[in-house]
Amino acid sequence: MPTAIGERAPDFELPATHGERQALSAEGAPATVVYWTCNHCPYALAWHERLLDVARDYSDRGVRVLAISSNDPERYSADSFEAMVERVEQEGGWPHPYLYDETQQIAREWGAERTPHVFVLDSGLQLRYRGAPDADYDDPSQDAAWLRAALDAVLAGQEPDPSETEAEGCTIKWKP
Amino acid sequence: MLREAMAYKGLDPDSIEMSEVDTEAAARRHEFVGSPTIRVNGVDVQPPVEGEPTGLACRVYRRRDGRTSPLPDPEDLREALAAAPR
Numbered sequence: 001m002p003t004a005i006g007e008r009a010p011d012f013e014l015p016a017t018h019g020e021r022q023a024l025s026a027e028g029a030p031a032t033v034v035y036w037t038c039n040h041c042p043y044a045l046a047w048h049e050r051l052l053d054v055a056r057d058y059s060d061r062g063v064r065v066l067a068i069s070s071n072d073p074e075r076y077s078a079d080s081f082e083a084m085v086e087r088v089e090q091e092g093g094w095p096h097p098y099l100y101d102e103t104q105q106i107a108r109e110w111g112a113e114r115t116p117h118v119f120v121l122d123s124g125l126q127l128r129y130r131g132a133p134d135a136d137y138d139d140p141s142q143d144a145a146w147l148r149a150a151l152d153a154v155l156a157g158q159e160p161d162p163s164e165t166e167a168e169g170c171t172i173k174w175k176p
Numbered sequence: 177m178l179r180e181a182m183a184y185k186g187l188d189p190d191s192i193e194m195s196e197v198d199t200e201a202a203a204r205r206h207e208f209v210g211s212p213t214i215r216v217n218g219v220d221v222q223p224p225v226e227g228e229p230t231g232l233a234c235r236v237y238r239r240r241d242g243r244t245s246p247l248p249d250p251e252d253l254r255e256a257l258a259a260a261p262r
Binding site for chain 1: 200231233235236237243244245246
């Protein structure tokens, strides 16, 4: 059953492209963003810089950001862990870890369905927002407005409104 | 998008032929680099770069202004339709 708004998000510990495993509950961040992405999806690529900007812009407030790819690398070789490592290196590093959910278990537990699919947690790692970064993958000026609004609300101790939007993007590529 | 562009050019949208590519072998056979691929009289509306691998992937298009998109630039589509012999 996917995590519902208000529920404690399922823990995980996953390998990251920079070599260190990352656990969800490792740090006491005032808010945590976990977003599903991948290397090849055009929607994820279109929103990519906006998501990196959120990580940079909110880092001084202690917000933790984690990206996860759960795609099947057998059928989509561009989404292999090796390709993830290479991509981050080619892009000069990301401002947050890029994790690999090889078994796809974490995606299923969280209810991640598309790339990108954004989840915002509060200081207790309870889910407060789930959905798209903003209203239009095709408009960079949207600047991840929905995600930023959700973060601002959580950091202010308030409930994001809306708490859910419809994620838009390619489906997560599930293993057969 | 394609149907609208065809109707705008006075072409019959019902003449679109859709093919599902669901195996790697079929992707190689059709030189299919990702979905969606739109060909007008056999010519891709945004020809892939040389060496782009075939496969069952979501296709990444580049708009004329450089933006990444899951769809081709509408101008590329319109030009391809306009240039195609009837």
